[in-house]
Amino acid sequence: MKTLLWFQRDLRTQDNPCLQWALQKGQPVIAVYIYSPDEDAPWSEGSASRWWLHHSLQKLSAQLAEFNIKLHFFKANSRDVLNGLFKTGEFSDIAWGNRIEPYRRKYETQIEKLAQDNGIQVKRFNHDLLKTPANFLTASQQTPYKVFTPFYKKLRYELDLNSVTNLQHRQCSPCSHFDSSPLQNSCALQELSLLDKHAWHEKLHRYWNPGETSALNQLDHFIETALNQYTEQRDFPALDGTSNLSPHLHFGEISPAQIVQQIMPLILDSSNKNYTEAESFLRQLIWREFARYILWHFPQTIDQPMNRKFNAGFWHADNALLKTWQQGKTGIKIVDAGMKQLWETGSMHNRVRMLAASLLTKNMGASWQQGARWFWDTLVDADLANNSMGWQWVAGCGVDAAPYFRIFNPETQASKFDKQNSYTDKWLKEKNTVNEPIIDISSSRKQALERYNTYIRHSV
Secondary structure, eight states: OEEEEEESSOOOSTTOHHHHHHHHTTSOEEEEEEEOHHHHTTSOOOHHHHHHHHHHHHHHHHHHHTTTOOEEEEESOHHHHHHHHHTTTOEEEEEEEOOOSHHHHHHHHHHHHHHHHTTOEEEEEOTTOSSOGGGOOOTTTOOOOOSHHHHHHHHHHHHHHTOSOOOSOSOOOOOSSOOOOOOTTOBOGGGGOOSOSSGGGGGGGGTOOOSHHHHHHHHHHHHHHTGGGHHHHTTOTTSOOSOOOHHHHHTTSSOHHHHHHHHHHHHHOTTOTTHHHHHHHHHHHHHHHHHHHHHHHOGGGGTSOSSTTSOGGGOOOOHHHHHHHHTTOSSOHHHHHHHHHHHHHSOOOHHHHHHHHHIIIIISOOOHHHHHHHHHHHOTTOOHHHHHHHHHHHHTOSTTOOOTTOOOOHHHHHHHHOTTOHHHHHHOOSTTOOOSOSSOHHHHHHHHHHHHHHHHHHHO
16 A cells, blocks of 8 residues: 655655655655646636746655655646545555645545545644644633734743744655656646746746755855844845745745744843844744634635725725836835836835835725735735735734724835835836826825725724
8 A cells, every 4th residue: 555645835855744654654655746726716826936836846856756755746626636546545544734725624624535435544734833723712712813912922932832843854764665657647747837938937046946955045044144133134125134934934845843943042042142133033933823823713814804894895996006006117116116026036025015015005095905916926925824914914904903094104114224225226227117106195195094084983
């Protein structure tokens, strides 16, 4: 018999309990990756994310070969593929890492039942999270957290108690038998068609290097070169002051637990001069955890506001205005620079993301869903939990949202965080850069406040 190993968002070999569990079974391991965009619709990967996924899978395939495991690719419905494999009678077990998206959770439940109906043992892991959401509840009411600060405090306390994480990184012996026989209906990686025919994405190689090895190297690089100034520099978009780990985390090339294992000793060492910097970075990692926790408990927040007062009628659509924002032609320099950075690199500095989101949803009055969709299509680190919660937070309609009356002034922000125009000068080099703002910041802020105040009064 054989063990089936189903990869999803855990494209790594270290700290991968699925892989370790499969290898410990002592029988041939067959690994599969199933690309099923229809099952993810309408949130299947955008072009930038597909570029990353292609190269990450290429790296994973080579790494698994060192364990005598061949990675098989499929482009089909995951339930159909796995049920077909179950019915061959060749497999006694299957392991996979759980997804948190609501539609994926539904499919995984169906797949688990199909496996059990065929007499196959199922082993599932939550190795993309620090805590299992279902069991992490408020002490007083045993209900899900809706505010970040108490969530952070409880999780932070438990990390202190369990500062030495039990990672699945011990050396595993490769499979004794390399099963290279093809699986029916499998295909080559290129046949997944993850790369657009137009080679626009080739430029991404200048900025990113997907894969597990790169993720681990990036974490080391960040700790050695940027962590000691993280609190001071993380808000300045012209500086390389952030970890740049978000796409690696999204595709599971590195786990949150691996990061915690390296960060916690710096926090717990009272003589370490980088204590506050490490603590600040850990808080951001827990914010990511909170986004995934919220999506697990409140799946409607994919496209519906947590605060249901802000229904679709609150926002107005102006496709022409939206397009100027997407193209970085608003005339608001720091926002336009961010949109240019996004289009060129598949990423945008987090401070600028907030400014761009605030301008679109508050000054322009467009829906947060429109902004979230554009980010989803263009970010290499497009993550449904982070993207949905982040946009709702800025728009003032989400869980633990920023107050609706907090409207970022991009010009004030630029004078504070890009005083020398280093960031804007870098990304606004084109001759067709718009110099005249298409919207007045002061008057549009006033209109936004009136709109929010009126709506909230009438919604009580």
